[in-house]
Amino acid sequence: MEIGSRRAHVLGVTGHPTGPWVAQQARNLMIELGDRAEGFRFLIRDRDTKFTAMFDEVFTAAGIRILKSPPRAPRADAFAERWIGGLRRELLDRILIVNARHLRRVPAAYETYFNEHRPHRSLGQAAPLRALPDPVEDDIRVIRRDRLGGLIHEYVQVA
Template structure:
C-alpha cells in the first residue's frame, strides 16, 4: 500500500495520521466541505465488491490489477447504469443506440473475467 484515503471527521487525530506516516503511507484527506466525495468512493467500492471481488479469488497484485482493468473496461463500455437511463457511460456520451429487432439478427456472446461477466452484441 502506498496511501490511505480518509475523511475529515474528528475521530481521526494527528496521532492517527502519524502512525500511518511512520509506516510509509501517505495520508490523503477527502476534500473539505465535500460530503459526497466519500459517498461516491464508497458506492464504487461497493459495486466492485458485489460484482467482482466477492466472486473472484485474487492471487497477487498483478492479478488484481489485470482483473480491475478488465472490469473497468466493461464498466465504462458495456455495463448499464441506472443513473444514465440504463446506458453505459460510453453510450451516454454518444446517445442511445437505435432500437433493433433481435429476431432478425444473430447474437455474439463474449465472456469477460473467465465467465463472471457476459456481454452480448449483434454479430456481423
C-alpha cells in the same frame, strides 16, 4: 468517479498506500484527464490521513475545490461507496487474486467493463463511454462475450 457521467477511474493498486503514493496517483489522474480536468469543479474525499496537503494541491492548482466528507458518514460519498460495493459483489467476492500483477489487472478489466458496457439506470441504460444503439426492427441476434474467465458476461446485439 465522475458523478455526471458515472465514469470510474482505477488509479493504482498497492498494499501499503502512503501520502506520497496517493499524491502521485492524483497527478497521474490529472495527466489522464488532460483538458477535461477544466470541467471539474469539486473533488469529494474522505478524511483519511493518506490525503495529504500534496494530494489536495494537485487539484487546487487546477482550480478544483476539495470537499471533505463528514467523519463516519459513508453515505456522504454514496457514489463511490456504490462503486466499491459493486466491485466487491460482482467481482472480488467471486475471484481469487493470486498475486500483485493479477490484482492490478482485475480492477482494470472491471473498470473497462463498467465504463464501456455495464448499463446505468441514471444514463438511460447506456454506459458512461457508450451510447445506446438505435433500435433495430429486423431479426436480432444476441452474442455473449465472457470477461474475466466468464465471471462477467457482456451481451451485444448483432443485426
